Amino acid sequence: MASNSSLLQCYVLVLACLLSSRSSQALMGHIRDKAWHIVEVKSLLPSSVCSSPKEKGFNRLTIIHRHGPCTPQPTNKKITDAQILRKDQDRVDSMHHYVKSAKKATIGGSLSVSLPAQHGSSYGTGNYVVKIGMGTPRKDFSVVFDTGSDLSWIQCKPCKGCHNQRDPLFDPTLSSTYSNVSCSSTYCTQLEKSSCSNGQCQYEVKYLDKSQTDGVFAQDTLTLSPTDKLPNFMFGCGTSNSGFSDRDMTDGLIGLGRDRVSLISQATSNYGAMFSYCLPSISSYTGYLSIGTNSEPQASFTSMVQKTDSPSFYYINLTALKVGGMLLNISSTVFSGGTVIDSGTVITRLPPTAYVKLRDAFQQYMKMYPKAPSLEILDTCYDFSQYPRVKLPTISLVFSGGTNLDVDFSGILYVSQQSQACLAFAGNSGDSDIGIIGNTQQKTVNVVYDIANQKIGFSYGGCK
Numbered sequence: 121m122a123s124n125s126s127l128l129q130c131y132v133l134v135l136a137c138l139l140s141s142r143s144s145q146a147l148m149g150h151i152r153d154k155a156w157h158i159v160e161v162k163s164l165l166p167s168s169v170c171s172s173p174k175e176k177g178f179n180r181l182t183i184i185h186r187h188g189p190c191t192p193q194p195t196n197k198k199i200t201d202a203q204i205l206r207k208d209q210d211r212v213d214s215m216h217h218y219v220k221s222a223k224k225a226t227i228g229g230s231l232s233v234s235l236p237a238q239h240g241s242s243y244g245t246g247n248y249v250v251k252i253g254m255g256t257p258r259k260d261f262s263v264v265f266d267t268g269s270d271l272s273w274i275q276c277k278p279c280k281g282c283h284n285q286r287d288p289l290f291d292p293t294l295s296s297t298y299s300n301v302s303c304s305s306t307y308c309t310q311l312e313k314s315s316c317s318n319g320q321c322q323y324e325v326k327y328l329d330k331s332q333t334d335g336v337f338a339q340d341t342l343t344l345s346p347t348d349k350l351p352n353f354m355f356g357c358g359t360s361n362s363g364f365s366d367r368d369m370t371d372g373l374i375g376l377g378r379d380r381v382s383l384i385s386q387a388t389s390n391y392g393a394m395f396s397y398c399l400p401s402i403s404s405y406t407g408y409l410s411i412g413t414n415s416e417p418q419a420s421f422t423s424m425v426q427k428t429d430s431p432s433f434y435y436i437n438l439t440a441l442k443v444g445g446m447l448l449n450i451s452s453t454v455f456s457g458g459t460v461i462d463s464g465t466v467i468t469r470l471p472p473t474a475y476v477k478l479r480d481a482f483q484q485y486m487k488m489y490p491k492a493p494s495l496e497i498l499d500t501c502y503d504f505s506q507y508p509r510v511k512l513p514t515i516s517l518v519f520s521g522g523t524n525l526d527v528d529f530s531g532i533l534y535v536s537q538q539s540q541a542c543l544a545f546a547g548n549s550g551d552s553d554i555g556i557i558g559n560t561q562q563k564t565v566n567v568v569y570d571i572a573n574q575k576i577g578f579s580y581g582g583c584k
């Protein structure tokens with residue numbers, strides 16, 4: 121006869137088993153009751169050892185967290201969480217600035233004046249890098265990937281100004297497939313900030329944080345995976361790059377924005393107008409970036425929203441928020457400033473009216489945990505030092521058409537340390553500023569950008 125206490129023991133054992141590995145936790149995420157995640161606090165903290173799956177699919181690039189142990193040669197100058205969050209705010213400010221000045225410059229639905237520069241949101245954040253190959257024979261480069269900007273660039277020889285990077289500089293003279301883009305090329309004339317030198321097209325990208333890259337607009341073979349090459353890929357060969365931090369150590373940027381010169385626009389005829397990615401839950405795991413039409417068929421989609429005034433950004437309509445499975449009482453008009461999904465912003469920004477409702481509901485569910493000091497823009501933090509595992513309310517973002525983005529448990533908190541785990545959302549300064557779905561909330565989700573069909577979708581368990 122089983123006594124109550126041994127039954128209890130059994131139950132505790134089963135629970136312990138369920139909680140003992142991350143994969144079973146992810147499983148629990150899917151059979152959860154929609155109100156709570158039960159999470160081992162340790163699983164929210166990166167380990168110092170990189171654990172990267174070996175499998176590689178068609179056109180799959182491995183995504184690595186820039187500041188984690190999977191980075192080839194981690195820098196000894198560690199960036200702090202406060203610095204990451206401040207840079208994140210710079211990026212958001214520059215996106216808001218760009219959208220506002222674009223709106224002003226737009227009359228009757230089309231751009232009436234040229235915008236300042238081929239804009240870039242802010243190179244400094246971005247957090248995730250992928251390795252690409254350039255030239256023949258191919259040379260490898262670690263570049264930030266960014267859905268918020270279009271023009272790709274790498275640092276090139278002969279360098280008049282370069283920040284430190286891990287890999288040797290790209291040397292155009294050593295590549296048999298390299299060529300300059302001529303000034304008469306339509307690609308050159310389409311660049312917002314281009315000039316001409318001896319008939320060769322020159323580009324410039326200025327970021328709002330005053331960093332900038334200048335150089336030759338060039339083309340060469342881009343290698344996405346050992347078997348997949350994109351010939352004549354157009355990119356900036358940056359010979360004069362300033363304002364970037366040596367701590368970045370990355371070799372450049374791959375732009376996956378919606379506009380003309382982005383990688384995805386150039387890859388469309390070879391691979392189809394689609395890409396998808398999965399960002400890992402913690403910096404000791406890796407994710408993937410996949411170019412082409414090998415999407416997740418079971419993803420649920422919401423329509424992309426066209427905005428002529430900021431053509432690089434991917435807008436989708438956020439309409440509601442759920443905490444613990446319950447819809448928050450927020451009028452959908454609160455979101456009418458528009459919402460962009462972005463790979464480079466870390467923390468999701470909401471209209472302040474919506475953020476306050478989300479925060480208040482979250483705090484109700486988290487009452488049992490001691491509070492911790494706020495961390496930069498994050499004002500709702502908890503001290504989990506005394507807790508091996510915690511119970512977090514689920515959070516879902518609801519988009520038009522009823523599509524939900526169920527945030528993984530790893531995307532609810534920004535965990536600086538066990539004693540300071542903060543709700544990873546923040547409010548904008550006004551409800552009319554664009555909202556931004558940041559990369560923290562996209563963790564472990566397959567995010568599918570189906571540009572051909574103008575929709576963006578989510579499916580779960582894409583990476584650890």
Ligand SMILES: *[C@@H]1O[C@H](CO)[C@@H](O)[C@H](O)[C@H]1NC(C)=O
Nearest residue numbers: 292298299300317318320336
């Ligand atoms: C490309 O243009 C740069 C400067 O505009 C020039 O120095 C270089 O020789 C050119 N390279 C080729 C392969 O034409």
Ligand SMILES: *[C@@H]1O[C@H](CO)[C@@H](O)[C@H](O)[C@H]1NC(C)=O
Nearest residue numbers: 447448449450451454473477
């Ligand atoms: C929802 O919010 C509005 C305005 O903030 C308020 O008037 C209304 O009573 C709320 N409804 C519920 C069910 O709480």
Ligand SMILES: *[C@@H]1O[C@H](CO)[C@@H](O)[C@H](O)[C@H]1NC(C)=O
Nearest residue numbers: 423424425437455456520521
């Ligand atoms: C998005 O929302 C705006 C109003 O906020 C609406 O005009 C537009 O039709 C919506 N677009 C889609 C694709 O749902």
